[in-house]
Each structure stands twice: as structure tokens, then as C-alpha cells.
Amino acid sequence: MKLLRDILHQPATLLGAVLLGAWVGMLWPQGAPLFAALSTIYLSLIQVAALPFLVLAVYFGLQRMAAAGEQWRRLGVLALLGLLLMLLCALGGAVLASLGAAGAGLDAGQEASLGRLAMRAEAPPVVSLHAGEAAAGAVAAPPLVPRNLYAVMAFGSAPSVLIGVLLFGAAVAVQRPEASNQLSSILEAVYRGMELAIRSVNIGLPLTAFILAAAATSSAGGESIGLLTGFLLTWYGSVLLCCALVVGLLAWRLKTHPWQVLTALREPVTVCLFAPVGAAALPEFIEALSVRLGFSRGVVELMASICPVFIKTGEALFFAVLAVFVANVYGQPPGMADILLIGFLAAWTALWAIGVPGVKAVLWAGVLQASLGLPLDAMLPVLLMLEVLCEGARNLVSYLAAAALIALGSEAALPQQAVAASAAAAAPLLLVLGRRQAWLGAGLLAAALLSVFGAGLGAGLRKMLMLTY
DSSP, rough: OHHHHHHHHHHHHHHHHHHHHHHHHOOOOOGGGHHHHHHOOOOOOOOHHHHHHHHHHHHHHHHHHHTTHHHTTTHHHHHHHHHHHHHHHHHHHHHHHHHHHOOOOOOHHHHHHHHHHHSSSSSOOESSSSSSOOTTTTEEOOOOOOOOOHHHOOOOHHHHHHHHHHHHHHHHHHOOHHHHHHHHHHHHHHHHHHHHHHHHHTTTTTHHHHHHHHHHHHOOOHHHHHHHHHHHHHEEEEEEEEHHHHHHHHHHHTSHHHHHHHHHTHHHHHHHHSSSGGGGGGGHHHIIIIIIOOOOHHHHHHHHHHHHHSOHHHHHHHHHHHHHHHHHHTTOOOOOHHHHHHHHHHHHHHHHHHHSSHHHHHHHHHHHHHHHHHOOGGGHHHHHHHHHHHHHHHHHHHHHHHHHHHHHHHOOOHHHHHHHHHHHSOOOOOOOOOOOHHHHHHHHHEEEEHHHHHHHHHHHHHHHHHOOO
């Protein structure tokens, strides 16, 4: 099973599945409803296990940190560093998009094609920030601090759920160990079961990547993807730069080679890039950072779970690159003051959009229209399509930012021992036999095969004699 998963999770295998799915989606655009239904089934399956696993990872992270005597003041410092990192990512993304001139230089035919894409797309959803004022058909966002934990779990709002879990886990962590051992043992079994369920669903990741790519290209069309190539190149270039910086930071913190860090993170990075749900890669990230790189498991479980939910570095980077792209499309390239404003607005919007799942592009469009005067109403369908195409890379930036915060805040890193143990676990098994052992083994194998042959021959003769007489 592990060998099959390693083969299916190779980046070349997944990239081939994505390219094949994109090709099938362009050749058969009528299959968009089928591909959309299949992708919805996958999202439902992974979310069934992802949210409970996320909740339990936060709970056990709190318990292990309390048992290890970790200083809670450090979490506050890491939260401030996370906010600063989110702002820096937004500013860096805006600068890179401005230097790359993403969206600029479209001719009349390309602008007309972009307009046709916006006209044929469906209308975006209506957002209401207060359930009491929600109109018919509006998406009502729950309050950030929940009054009913089961209600926000049914809604699927991860930030509200995690706030309730943090309060509950902190209350359990201050109790005596013997008072919470039974509860922890029950939740540990559920935790391992959810982890196994996520890994089982992720075995079919190439098929999932194929279906999601086919659904995206069949609904958007090959011409639309070609029009957005400038944005996608700038976006993935920004993501690649963020990955390189985080890998360099981890290598410096662990005093090891960047290639060893990249090898340890290969599995979670691959799953995060090709899975549309970020929590699908959470078990892999926890294992890579705690087992292979040697960071404290309690810190890893807590930070890797809550940072991508509350400190959305990937969202801020996406918003900043998207704003510069739209400004260039409308022929209003931003200046230095506009870039600074876009960076601050992107970080602020990513921070406060955590309670509204699935409509981030709509909120960002409203912020940009009010602040910079860009008429984004006509481009909302395009923004929603870009949000779907960039989901995996956006989640990857958020998880790598969490890894950077773990590296800066954890003091329990054992890089050389952890990397050596990982290399030893991955080394092939070498069996050496002497001449006498080889002859003895061959004789035993021949005797075993002869016994099986004799038993089969005797059973056949007995059956023939019984049928004859």
C-alpha cells in the first residue's frame, strides 16, 4: 500500500493527471456537469474527515504543549510574527505582479474574449455578514466567536470551530492528567481513525487531480485559460519564491542542506498543491515537521492547524497579485502608493474574511471597488474562476508560513538525528546470506514446494478414487 501511494503521489504522476484532465475538459466541454458532480463528491468525502481531524489536532497540540511545559507567551509572539509575515507576503506579491505587468497589454480581441467569459458565467452569490439581515438566497456568515459549537460545525466555519476548541482544550489542559486520561484515550482513537481516513481518500489523488482539472477547463474553456496565463505565471512565480524562502529558512534553522528539507516536505507539498482542500495535507505536514525534521509534535500540531485558518498568508498573497492584475487589465497600473495600499488591504481582508467560506473573491472585489475605484463587478465571475484554479497553491503558502513560524518558535529541533532516522527508514533492505545458509534455504524451499505438490496429488487421487468406487 505504501509503495502504491508513493507511486501515485509522485509529482510527475500528478502533473500528468492534471494535464490529461485539462485536455479532456477542453475536448469535451459538455462533460462539465459530470466533472463538477464528481469533484463535489470528493470534496464532501475529504471534508467529512478533515474538520474532525483539524479539531482533534488542535486539542492534542494544546495537551502536548501543556505536558511539555511550553511557554504560552511564545504563541502570542508567533501570532504577531504571523501577521507581519502575512503583510510582507501581500506587499511582495503586489511588487512582483507590478514588475511582471500581469494583465497588461491585452489587445481588443483578448479583451472581448474576457468580456464574453464574464457574461456567460453565473452570477456570484450574495453575502450577508449578519444572519438577521440576510435576504433570500444570501450566504449568512456565522459570528467568529460561536454561541453554539454544533451549529458552526454544521456550517463548516473552521475559525469559529477552532475558537471553541481552543477554549475547551485550554480548560482540559489545566486539569490533572488522571482526570482527562480517559477522554484523551477516546479522542486519540478518533484522531488516528480520521488520519487513516484522510490518507485513504488521498490514495486516489491522481484521479481527483484529473477530475478537478477537467471540471475547470470544461467550464472555463481553453481560450479563457490562455487569457489568464499572465496572472497564473505571476501567481505561481510568487508561490515558488515563497517556497524557496521557507525552505531556506528551515535549512538555516535546522543547520542542514535545503535538499534534505525539500525531500522531507515533498509529500505534504505535493498533496497540498493537487488537493483543493488544505486540510487534506495536514497529516502529511504534521508527520514531516515532527517526525522527519524533529520539531516538537505539540507545537507542530497546534501551529500547523490554527495558522492556515487564522493567519491566511496565501489569501493575502492571492489578493495582492489579483488586485494588480485587475488594475492592469483596466489600464490603471498601480504606483508605489497604490502597491502599499493594496498590500495593507489584502492582509486586512484576508484576516477578516476567515468567517465567510467560498466568497473571498466577492469580498475582495468590494474592498477594491471602494478603495481604488476599480469596477470589478463585471469581472467577478473571472475572479471566482481564478479562486478555484489557485486554491491548492494558496493553501500551500499558508502551510509553509506555518512551517516558518514553527521553525522560528520551536526549540526542540533535532535536525541531524531526525534526518538520519528518516534516511535510515527510507534505505533499502539488504539481505546477505552465506553459502551454507543459501543451500539450506534452497533445500527448505524445495521441501516446502514438494510437500505442497504431494498434498495436491494425494487430494486429487482421493477424489478420483471416491468418484470411481
